[in-house]
Amino acid sequence: MTEPAYVTETRTAYDTVAEAYAEAARDELDSSPWDRAMLGTFAELVGKTGSVGDLGCGPGRLTGHLASLGLDVFGVDLSPGMVSVARRTYPELRFEVGSMSALALADGSLAGALAWYSLIHTPPEQLPGLVAELARVLAPGGRLLTAFQVGDERRHVSRGYGHEVSFDAYRLPPDFVAGLFEAAGLVLEARLVRAPQEPEQVPQAYLLARKPG
Template sequence: MTEPAYVTDTRTAYDTVADAYAEAARDALATSPWDRAMLGTFAELLGETGPVADLGCGPGQVTGHLASLGLDVFGVDLSPGMVSVARAAYPELRFEVGSMTALELEDGSLAGALAWYSLIHTPPERLPALVAELARVLAPGGRLLTAFQVGDERRHISQGYGHEVSFDAYRLQPDFVVDLFAAAGLTLEARLVREPREPEKVPQAYLLGRKPAQRPR
């Protein structure tokens, strides 16, 4: 099956900027208390319930942070360049090349999934299938945490981290993503929208959903 152009463009862009992106993102969590708070809550709720996947893990800094909080976490990214950088930076953790649209994971195999600014390169009309795929790999009672920029527009990115690139990013409305969760069978547990902090231009949203636990027969 032919790969959609947006997938190819996204992979190519992140392969191009992998090293520069990793350097720029290295201290991002240290300066973002909101990010640390949401990731910390996610980790505390999950505890030692099972494996967690950081989907769209990039250079692995968030994967490493979750591991430091005690989670059994591994990373998956579309970009081989990003995975190579992540493996070099965190050799004790597992990182795999893979697509969020077709995860090589069994049904119900994860206690948690993180989509940290990684839904944003998928056209909105394709997101229902993507979120359904994330819900598929969650065990009953498993949780999905996502973060994204708030808005309605598509942005074409031609310059990034000192390189010429060509790919799209989408800002999303929280209500739209909440509806995606519901359609995939996830119950919303928490929703936070915060105002932008420099150099951000728009509000940032965090949504935490949970797959209902199986009821005793």
């Protein structure tokens, strides 16, 4: 099957910027108490109940953070370049190249799934299938936490982290994402929308959901 163009473009872009992205994002959690609060809540709710996937893990900074909070966590990312950086930076953790739309994971195998700004490169009309895949790999009682930029538009990115790139990013309405969760059989437990912080241009949203059971 031919790979969708948006998947190829996203992989190529993140392979291109992997090293620069990792350096730029390395200390972002230090300046975002909102991010730390949501990740900490997620970690406390999941606890020692099973394995956690950081899906769209990039250079692994949040995989490492969740591990420091006591979770049994591994990372998956579309970009081999990002996975290479993550493996080098966190050699004690497991990272695999893979697609969120077709995870190489058994049904109900995860106690938690993190999709941190990793839904934003999939066209909205394709998101129902992706969210259904995330729900598939969650065990009953498992949690899904996602974060994304608020809006309702497609943005084409032609330059990032000092490199020429070409890919799309989507700002999403929180009600739309909450509806995707509900359609996939998940129960929304928390929703937070916060004001933008420099250099952000729009509000940011966090949604936390649970798989019934």
